[in-house]
Amino acid sequence: MTDDRGDLDAQFAQWRHYVQRRRELRQADVDELEDHLRGSVDDLLAAGLHADEAFLVAVKRMGSLDELSREFAREHSERLWKQLVLTGGPDGPAPGGRSRRDLWVMVACAVGAAASVKAPELFGLTLEDDAAFYVPNVGLLVLPWLAGFLAWRRRAATGLVGVLVALFALGAVAANAYPLAEDSQSLVLTGIHLPIALWFVVGLAYVSDDVRSSRRRMDFVRFTGEWFIYYVLIALGGGVLIGFTFGTFQAIGISPETVVSQWVLPCGAAAAAVVAGWLVEAKQSVVENIAPVLTRLFTPLFTAVLLAFLVTLGVTSSGIDVEREALILFDLLLVVVLGLLLYSFSARDPLAPPGGFDKLQLALVVSALVIDVLVLLEITGRITEFGTTPNKAAALGENVILLANLAWTAWLMLSLIRRRAPFTALERWQTAYLPVYAVWAWVVVLLFPPLFAYL
Structure with a gap:
């Protein structure tokens, strides 16, 4: 009993x-x-x-x-409608005072992000002429404000706030201490990997109320997906607004191009990162229910594309081009597949028995795993024959990391389908693996430039 x-x-x-x-x-x-x-x-x-x-x-x-x-x-329709205005908190509508404080803190952080993007101009730097500065620093100008908002909302402990500040400071050193030329591979790698590393710092602020919790880490995965959706929606709405702005002002003989390109676009893009985070927190389930729809729509599409690629590759016997653009494309494809899986896992009922959609996801994982192995073989062959470069070394490491995750994910999904392992085992594996991505991103940002003589 x-x-x-x-x-x-x-x-x-x-x-x-x-x-x-x-x-x-x-x-x-x-x-x-x-x-x-x-x-x-x-x-x-x-x-x-x-x-x-x-x-x-x-x-x-x-x-x-x-x-x-x-x-x-x-x-509780009244409560649901209140989610469309100034409510917040995971346990339902927040008191009016807390909602207003959230709003004003969000506004302050959004203004801070917008001002940070323009601040370098005080020192003679511009977006058009100083790509070597803005490429590695764009995440540092915006993401600390989003992390600050989340840390304030979570009432993060003083010690954890100190860790967040230290990590952003470390990122600032990595972005600006190395002598990277505008055409260097290390500059591009830093521009790609530093925002990833800093996004995991944002994740630390998000889970600051329970850092060790697997559930809170999966919540951050869901937050990331919902944040992306809101950001895209804001960008689309902003694009429509800019289009109307151009049309109306040009109708009276005035061109708003300078104002839009130098103020509205950079400041709006920076502020939108904070606003999107606030929307995810405040609007709660308004977007959450999109997750199952999106994953069920795109999972079969991505599975079909990957399978078609593998079949075509087998029929034509063509090799995989591992030049820089191709490496970025394949790694991006594998990351999107993994993100799609994570977002799907975050929305799945852990009590639901395995079904046809789980088998489809297994096919997607296996297809991505095969592509990852093929890319790894090509990269290894090129490195053996022609030597290594920062791009190839970064791609090699990233594909090894993805290979380990995809391989064990495939095994756990097969065990789930065969009813030999619960879904929670799959969920725990994914959340436990998240720090690996963060560590690798920091390795590329901090160690690769001096290791490859700032090439």
Whole structure:
């Protein structure tokens, strides 16, 4: 009986973990649902069912969790509408004072990000003429403000704030201490990898309320996807606004090109990074439900593209071009595939049994794994024959890191489909692997330039 009770508690914890992702449900709503579920399980246990059977039957009687979420949204429509204005907090509408403070802190951080982008002009630097400065420093000008907003919202401890400041300072040293020419490969690598490294610093600010929690790390994965969606939406809206601005001012004989290119675009792009983060925090589930739709739409499309590429490669017997542009393209493709998988995992019901979509995801992972191996073989061959360069060394390391993740992910997904491992094992693997990407990005930024004589 003690073992059964322990299994039940584990199942309740897993169920609650999933329900808490439905952000339209307040903490009180989750407690109410769990109390109802526990009562139903107790009744079934008293009727003679085993613990596992009682739990599954009780969950089934409650209906699907998506249906429950929609029902709560209908019954609490006022709360859902408030998510479209100034509400916030993962446990439901925040008090008015906290909402207003969030808004004003966000505005201050957004203004700070916009001002930071223009600040170098005080020292004679411009976007048009000083790419060698802006390429490695763009993340440093914007992301500290987003991290600051998240750290303030999470009430991060003083020690952790010190770590965040130290990491951004380290990034500033890496971006500006090395003598990198405008045409150097190390400059491009720093421009690509430093924002990635700094984004994980933003992630540290995001999980500052529970740094070791696997669930909070997966929440950051979901935050990243939702932040990207909001940023793209803001960019599209800004593009429409700029188009109307050009049209209306040119109609009266005035060209706004200088104002738009030198002020509106750079300042708006910087401020939008903070605004998008605030929207994810404040609007809660307004975008969250897009995750399952996007993953179910793009997973089969990416799977088809990768399979078509492999078939074409086998038929034509063509080699893979491993020049710089091709390396960036293949690595970007593999990163997008991995991001798609992570975003899908963040939206998956951990209690759901494996199905056809899981098999499709396994096919996507295996296809990406095969492409990764082929690219690695080509890179290794080129390095052996012609020697290494910063680009090839970075691509080699990144593909090895992706290979390890994709290989174990494929094994865990196969185990999930064969019902030999729970979904939580897959989730824990992905969240535990996130620091590996951060460490590698810092290695490229800090060690590669001097290692390759700033080439």
